[in-house]
Amino acid sequence: PQYQYILKLFFDPE
């Protein structure tokens, strides 16, 4: 199955 990344993982790694 596929899961959805959220943007925070890419733009705000802290």
Next chain:
Amino acid sequence: MLEGKFEEASLLKKIVEAMKDCVSSCNFNCTENGISVQAVDNSRVLLISLLIEKDTFEEYRCDRNITLGVGLGSLSKIIGNGANSDYLTISADDDADKLNIIFEDKVKDKISEYNLKLLDIDADLLDVGPMDTDATITLPSADFAKICKDMKVLSESLQIIVTKDSALFQSVGDIGTGNIVIRPKTDIDHPEESVTISLDKPIDLSFGSKYLSDIIKATSLSQKVTIKLTDQSPGVFEYKLPSGYLRFYLAPKFDE
């Protein structure tokens, strides 16, 4: 004091229509260079970045940086009252609690004035810096909208696979599968129909169809859309304004 006059109300109408189903409210950040917005949808998957540069306006002044918290549904209702061809002027005093909206009919001697109550929006911003791009596709925005709509009937995901000479849009669902391939094409007589693909690295990414449905609401803003894709990174979908842009950053899906 902020004052911005649009040559045609239709431009702001299209911008608001493209944004209001993703985000219910957002801050309009006004500076001497123009107006910008960054807003993220409730599920934190889709980010909107809007820049309306000063040159977009017939007349523009902003004496001091101000932030206007706007409910997009409410703004949409009010600007829906003006005709597309009207002049539309938005203005606000420094520290204002309302946005003044004036329509001027270009033929009749008619001026309509509205006030929109502003909101206090506490939004946390994401640090979206310049991104590397592995593949860039530019195609007619209407074609991209149709691809997204057609593929959505099959699956809640749309897979985009880009190779040197083609972009493949693929959906695999319970009822069946769909594939649409586009290739680069130069149309000298109708440049807006051209398709370009530039590639540094092959791409295979999946995106949620429901978010793509929101993105393609911007189709009327520009005849072309530019899609920038990078391996395991958000896709960027850009609709150019006469001076500025409306960009969507969409987080990809990943396999277990």
